[in-house]
Amino acid sequence: MRNSLPPVPTKLPEIEVVAVARRGIPRAVLAATPAEGEEAAYGTSGRTGDVRELSNDSDRDAPRWVAGIGDAAPKDFRRAGAALARSLRDAAAESPIRTVQVSLPEEVTVAQVGELATGLSLGGYRFAVTTSEPKPSVPAVRLIAGDDSAAYAEAVSRARTLAAAAALTRDLANTPSNVKNPAWLANTAAKVLGAAVQVTVRDEKWLAEKGFGGVLAVGGGSASAPRLIELEYRPRGAAKHLLLVGKGITFDTGGLSLKPNDGMHLMRTDMAGGAAVLAAVRAIAALALPVRVTALVPAAENHVSGGSYRPGDIVAHYGGRTTEVGNTDAEGRMVMADALAYGIERFRPDLVVDVATLTGAMKVALGLRTGGVFATEDALAERVVEAGARAGEAWWRMPLVEDYASGVEGSLGDVRQAPGGPGGIMAALFLREFTADLPWAHLDIAGPARADKTYDDVVPGASGFAARTLVELAASYAG
Structure with a gap:
């Protein structure tokens, strides 16, 4: 038990860009709104920020979450990342989850990846003075980008630096x-x-x-x-x-x-x-x-x-x-x-x-x-x-x-x-x-x-x- 302030500055979740997924680590995928006549991916709407947790009891490597990215504009990736971060934070509070893998869509742009990293960094932010044990933070995130992983790492790093500025501003003001x-x-x-x-x-x-x-x-x-x-x-x-x-x-x-x-x-x-x-x-x-x-x-x-x-x-x-x-x-x-x-x-x-x-x-x-x-x-x-x-x-x-x-x-x-x-x-x-x-x-x-x-x-x-x-x-x- 404790009665204290959260640390200032808040530690943001780690975000790593990698080429290949690892087996056995919970995975999330991003889905766009289906065009007319297309089948919705994973049975979800694809609306921006709509996050669904799927049942994957029979396959540990199947996606566990799907996050909607709407029309896939950069701002949609930010909103989806933030909504996903909140879902991951809540899931981590119920069961120990240290790392989550997020599969990026094909032909994703540097700007979209940067916006996704911003949302993942800030969406799960929490500041609370409490006598209870603090709830778990957002798990670390591995962005699975295939052979182009190196091209996105710089965008993620810069996005996290700017997100840290926003988080520090929140810490001080809160x-x-x-x-x-x-x-x-x-x-x-x-x-x-x-x-x-x-x-x-x-x-x-x-x-x-x-x-x-x-x-x-x-x-x-x-x-x-x-x-x-x-x-x-x-x-x-x-x-x-x-x-x-x-x-x-x-x-x-x-x-x-x-x-x-x-x-x-x-x-x-x-x-x-x-x-x-x-x-x-x-x-x-x-x-x-x-x-x-x-x-x-x-x-x-x-x-x-x-x-x-x-x-x-x-x-x-x-x-x-x-x-x-x-x-x-x-x-x-x-x-x-x-x-x-x-x-x-x-x-x-x-x-x-x-x-x-x-x-x-x-x-x-x-x-x-x-x-x-x-x-x-x-x-x-x-x-x-x-x-x-x-x-x-x-x-x-x-x-x-x-x-x-x-x-x-x-x-x-x-x-x-x-x-x-x-x-x-x-x-x-x-x-x-x-x-x-x-x-x-x-x-x-x-x-x-x-x-x-x-x-x-x-x-x-x-x-x-x-x-x-x-x-x-x-x-x-x-x-």
Whole structure:
């Protein structure tokens, strides 16, 4: 018996590409939707993600599971792999299964195999704090690819690296906030990021000396002091320098502008943007991408006490610009403004991308499966959307409406934090004030960062959204 957290990062199932199946190891096959007049393979529908367990008592080497791949598009392979992973996890909980073989269809493409590996890696993800023994994880998987097995191994390896980024994002965001304060997040980042990434943790004294008024204001109501997590990945010969900034609010009560109780428990995931940035840098280093990446995660808890900041306060950010506070529940933009101003002045990047669970307005606009992209350049917005498509994450470009920009202008301070108007757009326009006219993209993931039900490779809880997009975006600058 135990009462502890799962290990961070979660260990993903091993996936190996081999040429020949081994006798006596349970096997799964993939089946497409039959064309009109064709007989359904193994008597199953072939619908994407439909997994059936077959009776094979008389032949141990006959298929035990069949997973539908629908029209066999790459995304169908991802969904099928995820559904199969969940079935294998459940089977392993009932009987000891260490390895499962999956027979690939003939003429399968590299892209399809990569998507299958992504689904197999993430579909069986589980995060639970429990007093009981943990349930068995997904068994190891052998992909049977015939004579072409070597051609797929690289795709599987890369897919697993990106899947590990999504899983680490989920781990960090799912961790309960009685464990995950800013110091815990910073210390965990230092432990898991590896030797290729330099990690520097800035404490509250350093933040005060440097004038990080936004971070200090938001964190002032908590007994847990804020932190700034700095990451530097500096490969030789890098042609581009990318600055990533991720919101790291480890719990958000709303401060004096207190949130309603309903849904507040989900605020442990309010640092999902920061988690995505940490996990993405880890994957970028693992892939040895020739792109310089600097990342900043301003981490704080937004609590209620005598030290809380107030509506009506004037807060001075790093660099001296001042903000009129209108709503203490708009805390994400306060800490992000400090990090943006500092990162641009200190590191002088070529472009900037920030990621945050920033506004409930984006959940209304785009729902729970699509992230919003605000960008100062068309080419950058297109890169983000295309990177997301490669990663299997959906993005939609939102407008930076110039007619609304005057609403951010302050009267007592330089800018207003919560001026009213369309919430997602106004938040983006506020952040733009701290980007020094550099090429900049703001990714609002308030909707897709959390899931309330299973779909594709996502399970309830933190989804890991944006981590893979950030990796693919960095890779787009590597060529």
